[in-house]
Amino acid sequence: MDAELLLAHVLGVSRTALLTMDDLPDDAAARFTVLLGQRADRVPLQHLTGRAPFRHLELAVGPGVFVPRPETEQLAGWALERLTGLRAPVVVDLGSGSGALALAIAQEHPGARVTAVERDPVAIEWTRTNAAGSTVEVLAGDMTDGGLLRDLDGAVDVVVSNPPYVPLGAGLPQEVAEHDPPLALWGGPDGLDVVRGLLDTAARLLRPGGWLGVEHADQQGVALPALVRAHGSWTDVEDHPDLAGRPRYTTACRR
Numbered sequence: 335m336d337a338e339l340l341l342a343h344v345l346g347v348s349r350t351a352l353l354t355m356d357d358l359p360d361d362a363a364a365r366f367t368v369l370l371g372q373r374a375d376r377v378p379l380q381h382l383t384g385r386a387p388f389r390h391l392e393l394a395v396g397p398g399v400f401v402p403r404p405e406t407e408q409l410a411g412w413a414l415e416r417l418t419g420l421r422a423p424v425v426v427d428l429g430s431g432s433g434a435l436a437l438a439i440a441q442e443h444p445g446a447r448v449t450a451v452e453r454d455p456v457a458i459e460w461t462r463t464n465a466a467g468s469t470v471e472v473l474a475g476d477m478t479d480g481g482l483l484r485d486l487d488g489a490v491d492v493v494v495s496n497p498p499y500v501p502l503g504a505g506l507p508q509e510v511a512e513h514d515p516p517l518a519l520w521g522g523p524d525g526l527d528v529v530r531g532l533l534d535t536a537a538r539l540l541r542p543g544g545w546l547g548v549e550h551a552d553q554q555g556v557a558l559p560a561l562v563r564a565h566g567s568w569t570d571v572e573d574h575p576d577l578a579g580r581p582r583y584t585t586a587c588r589r
């Protein structure tokens with residue numbers, strides 16, 4: 335499939351259009367061969383095409399930014415359900431990377447006031463590129479900072495985050511280990527270091543009755559809900575599986 339997608343990329347056509355093509359110009363064949371070699375060396379497909387699909391979006395991605403994953407699309411869908419019926423809700427995406435969650439929510443709930451927060455100075459350039467021309471506001475900041483977005487204290491309807499959550503020492507596929515930025519991946523000994531600070535920030539920002547949704551690793555489907563319950567600021571703490579049935583994100587309502 336990756337070979338087909340790379341060939342379609344080289345020819346500037348859709349993957350299905352390849353079925354009706356029976357000629358390959360020499361220059362396209364040469365470019366295709368180079369890309370195949372890079373993919374065989376485990377450069378991510380999305381870095382080679384420069385694009386990553388996310389719900390109804392196609393985001394620009396490349397070195398220095400986390401490639402958005404299909405499983406995160408469900409977290410965006412959950413957040414959009416929470417916004418149903420709200421005319422101009424306030425939404426914050428903590429650790430926005432390519433802007434995937436923030437931009438999908440803004441696109442699918444026009445009227446939402448969405449802020450995308452990103453700490454990494456390289457990644458935020460991709461956030462800005464993707465957010466150009468949208469209504470999403472991009473803010474350089476640390477999601478664990480007690481002074482972040484003080485003007486929104488108690489005013490936010492939904493906080494979403496796909497934070498760094500990989501436990502130190504975990505094995506990763508070469509594509510991830512060598513091409514996703516370290517700041518997007520590693521979350522301390524149990525993977526939940528950044529999440530601990532994120533819970534304080536989200537509790538401060540959300541209005542009573544506002545909702546938090548946080549993605550997590552397969553192995554954190556018990557630990558993260560337990561951490562949220564122990565925090566004391568939340569009710570209705572629930573964990574959700576992804577489409578493959580693996581524990582994927584935790585949601586909670588602000589008391």
Ligand SMILES: C[S@@+](CC[C@H](N)C(=O)[O-])C[C@H]1O[C@@H](n2cnc3c(N)ncnc32)[C@H](O)[C@@H]1O
Nearest residue numbers: 400402429430431452453454476477496517518
């Ligand atoms: C797993 S990536 C998720 C990116 C994007 N939200 C997505 O779902 O594709 C985590 C992102 O959080 C950013 N990040 C890590 N620690 C952060 C912090 N303390 N404050 C703000 N952003 C942070 C990383 O740079 C990275 O872009």
